[in-house]
Amino acid sequence: MSNDNSRIKKVRTHISQNESLIFERSRSGAVGYKLPKIDVPTTEVNELVNSKYLRTDDLANMPELAEPDVVRHFTRLSTWNYGTDTGMFPLGSCTMKYNPKINELVARLEGFATAHPLLPEESAQGCLEVIYLAEQLLAEITGMAAVTLQPAAGAHGEMTGIMMIRALLACRGDARKKVLIPDSAHGTNPATAAICGYTVEGIRSNERGLTDLAELEKRMDDSVAALMLTNPNTVGLFEENIEKICKLMHERGGLVYMDGANMNALCAVARPGDMGVDVMHMNLHKTMSTPHGGGGPGAGPVAVTKELAPYLPSPMVIKQDGKFVLDYNRPQSIGRIRAFYGNFGVVLRAVCYMLTLGSEGLRENTETAVLNANYIAHHLRDIYEIPYEGKIMHEVIFSDKRQKKYGITNGDIAKRLIDYGFHPPTMSFPLIVPGSLMVEPTESEGREEMDLFIDAMKSIDKEAQENPEMLKHAPHTTRVGRFDEVAAARNPVLRWQATKSEEK
Ligand SMILES: *Cc1c(COP(=O)(O)O)cnc(C)c1O
Secondary structure, X not given: OOOOOOOOOOOOOXXXXXXXXXXXOOOOOOOOXXXXXXXXXXXXXXXXXXXXXXXXXXOOOOOOOOHHHHHHHHHHHHOXXXXXXXXXXXXXXXOOOOOOHHHXXXXXXXXXXXXXXXXXXXXXXXXXXXXXXXXXXXXXXXXXXXXXXXXXXXHHHHHHHHHHHHHHHHHHOOOOOEEEEEOOOOOXXXXXXXXXXXXXXXXXXXXXXXXXXXXXXXXOOOOEEEEEEEOOOOOOEOOXXXXXXXXXXXXXXXXXXXXXXXXXXXXXOOOHXXXXXXXXXXXXXXXXXXXXXXXXXXXOOEEEOOOXXXXXXXXXXXXXXXXXXXXXXXXXXXXXXXXXXXXXXXXXXXXXXXXXXXXXXXXXHHHHHHHHHHHHHHHHOOOOEOOOOOOEOXXXXXXXXXXXXXXXXXXXXXXXXXXXXXXXXXXXOOOOOOOEEEEOOOOOOOHHHHHHHXXXXXXXHHHHHHOHHHHHOOOOOOOOOOOOHHHHXXXXXXXXXXXXXXXX
């Protein structure tokens, strides 16, 4: 296989590509600890402890290594990670931006880091103030009346929001059955509506990739509880008719849920509350630069209008006689949806981020995020197809249509990007763009890094024409090559187990 990597300007080389499993590194008799000699007779232990709690196997499969071997093994593995601290992470719709280290510093302050969630209110005033402040900042940013921080992630926020809509409609005596969702919405939206007991109906996008107003007009009737709108939508475009959409929904007794996970395009520039949106979530682990990925903790705060505020999850932090207290006296609340205070550490980092930037800084970030996406679109537009040309916001969606001529798919392009030292973009999403590559550079990338990305993408297009076979087997510079994706999905082997011959 020809493997011409001479064009690659940015590569991450690993210290070692030959790291064996820790079990395979085991040397009989090696120890990484020293314990004092046992000074109780073992026979006595056996009498004192119920035998069912005593280990009977001899730990023969545990690896035996010295401490430095263990440390070096895991440190080497850690260098194989790709993260926002290693390079550009253009994963569209995920907003993988750089996480400023000052956020971490604040989160590690002893008073916060060691606070126990069961502390009495009077001992947790600082933490409660952070929650109170975060809610106020987010209400201001979204233009909404009130905010809950309980949801642990975006999808959890969606569920919270739709539950509140259901509660409000029930209270109006106007329970409805359906939720309308445009085909450019995030995939979690229909799942949310279904889990909340609604029938989901899709709304087609028009040829420009926006919600078709005429179609919505036809479909909106008194059986529809809400419209769930991702804005900017998943083709990276702002719903130009958002005000008309909200007006239409309200006139016919429905509500508008806005999926605001893409606030990186709006933050400190435009406020969904001013557009007529009733309820929305945003992802602190995206827009507000708290670490995410790998299913780690996130926070999906939900912001609502005054009308929906009584339904917010309980308890809420309120200020009473100069003190912060938890208010459980909320008879219309949908109840608690997360233990304790939600993911407090994530909220704390987000507050630090918002306060260090201020509204000017947040606005500049938003403008830069949009500029960066447009910069990449501008430089790659002649080479990769952009299926929906509109006002590109914080992310640009390409397709593999032109490269398909050479038998190259978005998957091949994404895998080859790994050789060039970049994390692949989001692929095959949104569903309305076949062979999509969704690129979101975010504001944290400088021009140099984006130029390297553009260069890599151009170079991959050349390779598609000159050496498509090589592309089909990319990546070539990683420890493991391309997986058999079907086998990996159907027959995953997730755990190492000693075979008989390896057992001692
Ligand atoms: C990320 C995202 C979600 C889901 O958020 P999670 O925190 O992963 O649950 C929902 N909608 C949009 C538009 C997103 O980008």
